[in-house]
Amino acid sequence: MKKQFLSLAMGVTFLASIVACSSPKTDSSADSTVVDSSSMAMDTTAKETGVEVGGAMMVPSKNIVENAIESKDHTTLVAAVKQAGLVETLSGTGPFTVFAPTNEAFAAVPKATLDGLMKPEMKADLTKILTYHVVPGALKAADLKDGEELTTVQGGKLKVSVKDGKVMINGANVTIADVVSSNGITHVIDGVLMPK
Incomplete structure (x- = not known):
């Protein structure tokens, strides 16, 4: 029994399931092993670093759309993306750089x-x-880079301005930069960019 308990303590899942089936006394140990495993999974997720946007943590394990949906500052943008049928595209492999206007910008x-x-x-x-x-x-x-022009997916051009370390895109300020997602980067901006 001590050997089985030692094996269980060392994390051998196979023995834990055998012990769980054969002995009610060690069944609670098997349950705690399962709980410990899920706690470890939760700890791993909690340790993932990201950037807080709109009261939610944007993390690299989620795609651009999954992260945007969590932000209370981007509900208008998310509704527009859904209305335009772009959820699948922006959830794709990319990579993409998205300049994301806030609700206030809209x-x-x-x-x-x-x-x-x-x-x-x-x-x-x-x-x-x-x-x-x-x-x-x-x-x-x-x-x-300051003065750089970026070609958008739409086909138009965006003008980049960099002054004193602050980035602007077509006159809109980047208020939160470098929000990393699994399929690209998002920069929060304080204006809606209109193509000519």
């Missing part, structure tokens, strides 16, 4: 314009605007 767009873009018949226009916020590749803030 609030600066006239309500009638925003409401109009969310109508099914305006899906193509909404898609153009959203894909204007996406650049192929995973670009961190340090990769962005």
Whole structure:
């Protein structure tokens, strides 16, 4: 019995399941092993480092959309991505760099314009605007150079400005940089970028 307990303590799952089936006394030890394993899994997740955005931790193990859904500051963006049918695309392998306007940024767009873009018949226009916020590749803030032009998925150009270490994209400030996801990088911005 001591050998079985020692083996169990060393983490041998096979013996733990045999002991659990044969002895009610060690059954609770088998249960605690299972609990310990799930606790270890939870600890691993908790130890994953990320960036807090909109009251939620954005972590590298989630894709761009999964992270954005968690942010209370990006509910308008997430609704627009869903309306445009871009969830699957932005959940794909990428990599992508996304410039993600906050709810406050969308609030600066006239309500009638925003409401109009969310109508099914305006899906193509909404898609153009959203894909204007996406650049192929995973670009961190340090990769962005002053005066550089980035070509968006939509086909338009974004102008990068860097001054005193602060990055701007077409005049919108990057307020939170380098949010790493499994399929790219997100930069939170304080403006909605409109293609010409």
